[in-house]
Amino acid sequence: MLLSMNGLSIYHKKRCIVDKVSLALAYGEWHAVAGESGSGKSVTALSIAGLLPNELSAEGSIFYEGIDLLTFSHKKMRLLRGKKISYIFQDYQGSFTPFMTIGSQFDEMLCTHTDLPKKARQTKALLSLEEVGLPPERTFCSYPFQLSGGQVQRAAIAMATMLQPKLIIADEPTTALDSITATAVLQLLKKRQSETGCGVLFITHDLRTVKKYSDTVSVMQYGRIVETGRPHHVLAKPKHEYTKQLVSALPPLCNVPVRLGREALKEGLK
Amino acid sequence: MKMIANRLLELVLFLLVLSFISFAFMKLAPGDPVRYMLNIDDVAVSEERIEELREELGFNEPIIVQYGLWLVRFFQFDLGISYMTQQPVTQELAEKLPATLILTFCSVVIMTLISVPVGSLSALYKNKMIDQVSRLFALIGASVPSFWLGLLLIQWFSVKLGWLPSMGSDSILHLILPSVTLGVAMAAVYVRLLRSSLLESLNQDFVISAKARGLSSFRIFWFHALRHSMVPVITIFGVSLGSLLGGTVIIEVLFSYPGIGKLVVDAIVRRDYPVIQGYILFMGLFVAVINILVDLSYRYLDPEIRLKEGGST
Amino acid sequence: MKQIIVHKPIFLIGGMLILVLTFAAAISFIVPYDPLHVNMKERLLPAGAGHILGTDHLGRDIFSRIIAGAKTTVGTGLLILGAAVVIGVPAGLISGYAGGRFDRIFMRIIDAFMAFPDYIVAIVLSGLLGPGMLNLIFAIVMVKWVGYARLVRGTVLSQKQKDYIILAKINGLGPMRILWKHMMPHVAGNVLVLATLDLGKVILMIAALSYIGLGAQPPAPEWGAMLNDGKAFFYHKPELMIIPGVCIMLVVLLSNLAGDFLRDHYDVKSQKGGQ
Numbered sequence: 001m002l003l004s005m006n007g008l009s010i011y012h013k014k015r016c017i018v019d020k021v022s023l024a025l026a027y028g029e030w031h032a033v034a035g036e037s038g039s040g041k042s043v044t045a046l047s048i049a050g051l052l053p054n055e056l057s058a059e060g061s062i063f064y065e066g067i068d069l070l071t072f073s074h075k076k077m078r079l080l081r082g083k084k085i086s087y088i089f090q091d092y093q094g095s096f097t098p099f100m101t102i103g104s105q106f107d108e109m110l111c112t113h114t115d116l117p118k119k120a121r122q123t124k125a126l127l128s129l130e131e132v133g134l135p136p137e138r139t140f141c142s143y144p145f146q147l148s149g150g151q152v153q154r155a156a157i158a159m160a161t162m163l164q165p166k167l168i169i170a171d172e173p174t175t176a177l178d179s180i181t182a183t184a185v186l187q188l189l190k191k192r193q194s195e196t197g198c199g200v201l202f203i204t205h206d207l208r209t210v211k212k213y214s215d216t217v218s219v220m221q222y223g224r225i226v227e228t229g230r231p232h233h234v235l236a237k238p239k240h241e242y243t244k245q246l247v248s249a250l251p252p253l254c255n256v257p258v259r260l261g262r263e264a265l266k267e268g269l270k
Numbered sequence: 271m272k273m274i275a276n277r278l279l280e281l282v283l284f285l286l287v288l289s290f291i292s293f294a295f296m297k298l299a300p301g302d303p304v305r306y307m308l309n310i311d312d313v314a315v316s317e318e319r320i321e322e323l324r325e326e327l328g329f330n331e332p333i334i335v336q337y338g339l340w341l342v343r344f345f346q347f348d349l350g351i352s353y354m355t356q357q358p359v360t361q362e363l364a365e366k367l368p369a370t371l372i373l374t375f376c377s378v379v380i381m382t383l384i385s386v387p388v389g390s391l392s393a394l395y396k397n398k399m400i401d402q403v404s405r406l407f408a409l410i411g412a413s414v415p416s417f418w419l420g421l422l423l424i425q426w427f428s429v430k431l432g433w434l435p436s437m438g439s440d441s442i443l444h445l446i447l448p449s450v451t452l453g454v455a456m457a458a459v460y461v462r463l464l465r466s467s468l469l470e471s472l473n474q475d476f477v478i479s480a481k482a483r484g485l486s487s488f489r490i491f492w493f494h495a496l497r498h499s500m501v502p503v504i505t506i507f508g509v510s511l512g513s514l515l516g517g518t519v520i521i522e523v524l525f526s527y528p529g530i531g532k533l534v535v536d537a538i539v540r541r542d543y544p545v546i547q548g549y550i551l552f553m554g555l556f557v558a559v560i561n562i563l564v565d566l567s568y569r570y571l572d573p574e575i576r577l578k579e580g581g582s583t
Numbered sequence: 584m585k586q587i588i589v590h591k592p593i594f595l596i597g598g599m600l601i602l603v604l605t606f607a608a609a610i611s612f613i614v615p616y617d618p619l620h621v622n623m624k625e626r627l628l629p630a631g632a633g634h635i636l637g638t639d640h641l642g643r644d645i646f647s648r649i650i651a652g653a654k655t656t657v658g659t660g661l662l663i664l665g666a667a668v669v670i671g672v673p674a675g676l677i678s679g680y681a682g683g684r685f686d687r688i689f690m691r692i693i694d695a696f697m698a699f700p701d702y703i704v705a706i707v708l709s710g711l712l713g714p715g716m717l718n719l720i721f722a723i724v725m726v727k728w729v730g731y732a733r734l735v736r737g738t739v740l741s742q743k744q745k746d747y748i749i750l751a752k753i754n755g756l757g758p759m760r761i762l763w764k765h766m767m768p769h770v771a772g773n774v775l776v777l778a779t780l781d782l783g784k785v786i787l788m789i790a791a792l793s794y795i796g797l798g799a800q801p802p803a804p805e806w807g808a809m810l811n812d813g814k815a816f817f818y819h820k821p822e823l824m825i826i827p828g829v830c831i832m833l834v835v836l837l838s839n840l841a842g843d844f845l846r847d848h849y850d851v852k853s854q855k856g857g858q
Contacts, residue, residue, distance in 0.1 A: 284695060287695070288695075292707075292711070409836065409839065409840070410832075410836065412783075412835075412839055413783060413832050413833075413835040413836035413839055414828075414832050414835075415787050415790050415791060415794075415807070415828065415831050415832070415835075416791070417790075417791055417794050417795075417807075417810070418810060418824070418828035418831065418832070421810065421814065421817070421824055421828070422828070425817055425818075425821060425824075429817075429818055510700070512699065512700035512703060513700030513701055513702055513703070514700075515700065515703065516700045516701065516702025516703040516705075516706065517702060519702065519703075519706055519795070520702075520791045520794065520795060523794075523795045524794075534706070534707075534710070535706070535710075535795055535796075535797075537710075538706070538709075538710030538714070538797065539714070539796060541713075546707065546710055546711065549707070550707055553699075553703055553707075554699070557699060557700065557703075
């Protein structure tokens with residue numbers, strides 16, 4: 001197992017936000033955690049690499065390649081972040097520091113985790129930007145606000161996969177994007193996953209993306225995991241009441257008859 | 271470039287209006303400067319002499335003519351002659367200015383030396399002991415009258431201990447007490463400001479992203495959070511650079527420090543109008559130039575403003 | 584909800600003001616000596632039986648002068664703030680609500696005022712008008728009203744676009760009624776916070792200007808002027824400058840604390856935080 005959580009609980013002061021969550025992720029697997037906002041999925045994701053805000057505390061264990069991350073020192077944990085475990089966040093505006101160029105932030109990260117010379121660092125950064133389909137030189141010199149949301153998320157994926165981490169944690173990376181851009185970003189993430197063979201922990205509230213991309217899925221409600229399994233299994237025959245609600249709330253987009261739309265359009269033109 | 275040109279145009283207009291208002295105010299103000307001038311030696315003067323001087327100074331012309339004449343001289347950098355010292359006002363101001371600027375600079379240095387470390391520690395150790403202490407310092411510091419703090423420092427360091435001189439500006443030692451007084455008073459404000467600004471920055475998403483990339487907390491603090499929180503701090507600093515000069519007035523009087531602040535207070539007490547007017551115009555110019563410089567410094571700190579304006583011109 | 588938030592601090596501040604005023608009124612009865620009474624035989628007495636805090640260089644009772652000074656310093660401070668609010672708030676309301684060219688011209692004036700630091704304008708104005716308490720009051724009001732006008736204008740502008748104001752207009756409410764019923768509750772809180780925070784600054788300013796001789800003139804008892812009087816004697820009798828200084832500090836500290844408290848309870852921004 002690449003990652004396995006056993007009875008992970010997260011507290012805010014005395015209040016329990018995440019209640020004894022257990023979850024396992026194999027090497028190269030895409031595991032989705034679905035649930036509505038406030039169900040504790042983001043906090044769970046943050047706890048893996050020790051990114052919880054100070055007022056939250058975690059109990060239980062999170063094994064990464066057999067070592068319990070909760071026992072790690074701050075320094076060891078820091079060197080793991082970005083190199084072995086990367087994050088991609090929801091709010092693309094917060095993915096990069098606004099007043100630094102994308103390039104300097106790539107460079108900063110390479111400085112932290114490698115001892116490559118300056119020239120090699122730049123080559124590596126440009127290469128990884130190219131791999132996500134961005135014009136490398138121009139993006140390298142741009143500030144985050146000069147890029148569109150989709151471009152920023154692409155750059156974030158480039159950065160997250162640059163050091164070939166074993167685990168990528170994507171916390172609703174497409175929620176802030178429009179649906180066309182979102183699909184492109186997800187396909188890119190999938191492509192990078194198959195190229196690097198990393199595991200993906202994918203946090204989402206959108207069951208449609210679960211169906212399409214993930215190998216396994218966990219459904220979370222009120223800080224607990226209520227159902228786990230293969231997506232076609234879980235979504236086709238939901239056992240838990242909450243999962244049934246989620247599935248029935250899905251808009252039946254795939255069943256809209258195409259001809260109806262065309263005919264209505266013709267009517268309108270007359 | 272266009273922005274700078276616009277600002278300069280505004281500046282000229284502003285100075286014109288300012289000069290007219292101050293000119294009008296002075297004419298309306300009570301007290302006859304001619305009598306003040308002649309009474310300096312405390313000798314009785316005849317009405318004839320007063321009338322003579324009045325004519326000589328052009329005080330019998332209509333205000334608008336007087337203003338026009340004054341304006342013409344103003345553009346020749348002639349602000350008139352001080353009634354008190356019989357020196358040209360421009361020269362008086364130029365002589366006293368360096369002392370004030372040095373004092374201001376030293377107090378800003380002291381303010382920075384106090385507020386950056388204290389404010390940063392306070393934000394990093396929020397609600398810990400060190401934070402409580404520094405907040406108490408900030409609260410008390412903001413409530414202490416600066417001239418009183420200066421008096422206490424004089425009492426302690428020059429009267430009791432005899433370490434430092436309290437009056438004048440003959441050596442670098444004379445600078446210590448006034449600039450510490452000013453610096454401490456200002457630091458109280460900036461500790462607080464930097465703390466709250468840093469706390470906000472440290473909560474930003476981009477800081478979490480930087481953390482998730484594995485950057486060291488040292489790097490995150492100095493290169494990401496601190497710079498972000500400097501924008502509001504610089505704004506306030508720029509806006510208050512002028513009031514810093516106002517603050518030096520009180521401190522200059524307190525320490526008998528020969529800068530332009532003391533010059534203008536002396537002039538006010540003696541109704542030395544040309545000097546007061548020179549001071550107003552000079553300050554107007556100074557504050558306006560500072561404001562322009564502050565705007566320019568944002569453009570460095572925040573590339574978004576810089577690039578947007580670059581695109582539009 | 585809004586009602587409760589608006590009213591609680593008003594009670595608080597009202598209570599504080601009443602407390603200060605009753606205190607000042609009550610104390611003027613028990614003041615043992617005439618604060619202006621000069622008695623050269625009793626110069627620079629130490630604190631003790633006859634004089635609770637001793638006497639100054641002209642034999643005047645310090646305690647009586649401090650109490651009288653409280654009325655001058657704090658009373659003048661409140662007066663100045665009152666005047667600034669009375670001028671600034673309507674100006675801001677009208678400018679913000681009317682908008683258009685009037686508003687633009689108004690903003691220019693405000694910007695010009697704001698460009699100048701408080702202390703310099705106050706010093707120069709009271710300098711042009713001549714030293715004296717009335718001129719000082721005028722000078723500080725001129726400095727301070729701008730802040731209120733600007734704040735109120737900003738609040739009005741931000742509320743003007745909200746749906747409920749548009750609805751009120753559609754329902755035929757007149758501008759006076761909209762301003763009074765719908766704008767004032769938003770404006771009142773902000774103004775209150777600013778005024779409380781300003782009280783300390785104004786008191787500091789009165790004291791500082793009096794100290795350099797531009798405000799209260801001798802022999803009037805005013806804390807800043809008392810500091811100036813005591814300066815010459817502070818080697819032999821440091822109380823002469825310590826007592827008024829501590830008084831200024833305490834009053835300013837109180838108003839700063841009250842201001843912070845109000846701001847924290849008003850400011851929606853600082854309540855957010857967390858998640």
